[in-house]
Amino acid sequence: xxxxxxxxxxxxxxxxxxxxxxxxxxxxxxxxxxxxxxxxxxxxxxxxxxxxxxxxxxxxxxxxxxxxxxxxxxxxxxxxxxxxxxxxxxxxxxxxxxxxxxxxxxxxxxxxxxxxxxxxxxxxxxxxxxxxx
Amino acid sequence: xxxxxxxxxxxxxxxxxxxxxxxxxxxxxxxxxxxxxxxxxxxxxxxxxxxxxxxxxxxxxxxxxxxxxxxxxxxxxxxxxxxxxxxxxxxxxxxxxxxxxxxxxxxxxxxxxxxxxxxxxxxxxxxxxxxxxxxxxxxxxxxxxxxxxxxxxxxxxxxxxxxxxxxxxxxxxxxxxxxxxxxxxxxxxxxxxxxxxxxxxxxxxxxxxxxxxxxxxxxxxxxxxxxxxxxxxxxxxxxxxxxxxxxxxxxxxxxxxxxxxxxxxxxxxxxxxxxxxxxxxxxxxxxxxxxxxxxxxxxxxxxxxxxxxxxxxxxxxxxxxxxxxxxxxxxxxxxxxxxxxxxxxxxxxxxxxxxxxxxxxxxxxxxx
Ligand code: FES
Numbered sequence: 165x166x167x168x169x170x171x172x173x174x175x176x177x178x179x180x181x182x183x184x185x186x187x188x189x190x191x192x193x194x195x196x197x198x199x200x201x202x203x204x205x206x207x208x209x210x211x212x213x214x215x216x217x218x219x220x221x222x223x224x225x226x227x228x229x230x231x232x233x234x235x236x237x238x239x240x241x242x243x244x245x246x247x248x249x250x251x252x253x254x255x256x257x258x259x260x261x262x263x264x265x266x267x268x269x270x271x272x273x274x275x276x277x278x279x280x281x282x283x284x285x286x287x288x289x290x291x292x293x294x295x296x297x
Numbered sequence: 298x299x300x301x302x303x304x305x306x307x308x309x310x311x312x313x314x315x316x317x318x319x320x321x322x323x324x325x326x327x328x329x330x331x332x333x334x335x336x337x338x339x340x341x342x343x344x345x346x347x348x349x350x351x352x353x354x355x356x357x358x359x360x361x362x363x364x365x366x367x368x369x370x371x372x373x374x375x376x377x378x379x380x381x382x383x384x385x386x387x388x389x390x391x392x393x394x395x396x397x398x399x400x401x402x403x404x405x406x407x408x409x410x411x412x413x414x415x416x417x418x419x420x421x422x423x424x425x426x427x428x429x430x431x432x433x434x435x436x437x438x439x440x441x442x443x444x445x446x447x448x449x450x451x452x453x454x455x456x457x458x459x460x461x462x463x464x465x466x467x468x469x470x471x472x473x474x475x476x477x478x479x480x481x482x483x484x485x486x487x488x489x490x491x492x493x494x495x496x497x498x499x500x501x502x503x504x505x506x507x508x509x510x511x512x513x514x515x516x517x518x519x520x521x522x523x524x525x526x527x528x529x530x531x532x533x534x535x536x537x538x539x540x541x542x543x544x545x546x547x548x549x550x551x552x553x554x555x556x557x558x559x560x561x562x563x564x565x566x567x568x569x570x571x572x573x574x575x576x577x578x579x580x581x582x583x584x585x586x587x588x589x590x591x592x593x594x595x596x597x598x599x600x601x602x603x604x605x606x607x608x609x610x611x612x613x614x615x616x617x618x619x620x621x622x623x624x625x626x627x628x629x630x631x632x633x634x635x636x637x638x639x640x641x642x643x644x645x646x647x648x649x650x651x652x653x654x655x656x657x658x659x660x661x662x663x664x665x
Contacts, residue, residue, distance in 0.1 A: 209598070209633075210629065210630040210632075210633035210634055211630055211632065211633050212366075212630075213368060216367060216368035217361050217367060218361045218362075218367060242361045243361060244361045244362060244366055244367035244368045245360075245361075245366050245367075245368075245626060245627075245628055245630075246360065246626060246627055246628075247359065247360040247361050247626065
């Protein structure tokens with residue numbers, strides 16, 4: 165099962181678009197480094213529509229009380245409802261890495277972005293693809 | 298091809314077509330939109346002198362959309378709950394809600410007590426605005442009578458005035474930092490009982506924790522049930538429920554999991570210290586079971602077993618009434634908030650039967 169999401173130039177870094185893959189609602193995200201990622205768009209908590217959430221190019225991190233550090237190694241999709249934070253690359257929640265959204269393979273094919281079933285990077289699949297310049 | 302493991306769409310309300318009464322839905326006014334409903338002599342205090350409601354909460358709300366669900370805010374920047382059409386689409390139609398009880402935005406009771414005349418007038422304006430812009434617009438929407446609790450005699454008059462309207466089903470009093478069991482506030486409860494209206498108590502951004510306002514919002518939000526416990530204890534031990542034995546009170550947006558602890562502790566204290574409050578004639582847990590109800594939101598993730606243990610802990614299936622808190626960020630989805638697999642009879646009670654019993658003026662459910 166494969167679905168065209170949009171034209172390549174319609175999804176810039178730090179942006180996301182919804183797609184419907186059969187019965188599954190998917191959100192396709194382009195990270196700040198240009199890579200593409202696909203996550204199930206139904207929040208693991210109460211099913212909030214993740215494509216209506218907020219993308220952040222960083223995680224707020226710190227080990228010291230009162231200190232806020234922007235860690236740009238980890239980009240986050242925050243649920244529009246109660247704010248569960250998901251790592252856009254792995255689908256894992258920040259508070260518990262065992263709770264994980266289903267991920268999908270996203271590719272650039274011709275001038276289009278497609279999303280399909282399958283684990284990114286699995287054998288025989290391109291996985292998350294870097295945008296061509 | 299890899300098999301699709303679709304995420305669970307467990308939806309008891311959806312799959313079983315359960316009827317739903319939502320006991321906490323927040324419509325939102327702009328202050329200026331109240332002006333046509335406000336007596337002319339008060340208008341300049343908003344238009345010329347810039348009166349604004351006081352807000353004590355010192356934090357941002359760290360959800361994606363601040364106070365609101367990110368997807369419930371209007372494209373033009375207005376906050377969630379400002380637009381009937383969006384509320385209808387995202388709540389009433391999306392979840393096939395039978396009745397939504399409005400709980401509002403601006404409530405003078407939560408504000409600092411000063412300047413009672415103005416705030417009493419403002420609450421009357423709010424009620425008239427609510428009637429014309431929401432309640433009269435959709436038969437699924439029911440109103441709450443807002444009052445200024447710090448002006449109890451006039452609050453009682455407002456309950457008499459709006460309580461006569463068939464679609465205003467409760468009087469609502471927001472919680473600031475005052476304990477409402479004090480006899481000073483009793484005219485409000487008397488008026489509610491006289492009008493056969495339950496009282497809804499709802500916390501606010503001016504409700505402190507037991508230690509005031511801690512450093513972080515997550516602390517404050519974790520501790521919101523404290524203020525509900527304070528009010529329940531105040532109402533019970535100041536004799537409000539014994540004085541007005543037909544009165545029903547619903548605690549709105551404190552959740553449910555604190556209730557067994559409160560019942561147990563209050564009962565023990567009553568056994569030990571009853572002579573201090575001889576006007577209290579029943580065990581606190583019995584008073585709670587007979588005269589208090591609790592809206593379910595915000596729920597905590599829990600297994601069906603844990604939820605049933607909670608029901609066991611309060612000793613009744615009749616206490617909890619489903620609520621979403623739409624459009625706020627901690628909205629509970631009717632399809633997902635309660636654990637899957639609860640007995641059907643219990644689901645029916647929580648989703649609508651308990652609310653039907655709570656609100657005597659609520660119309661019967663329409664046939665589908
Ligand atoms: S539904 Fe996403 S955080 Fe609750």
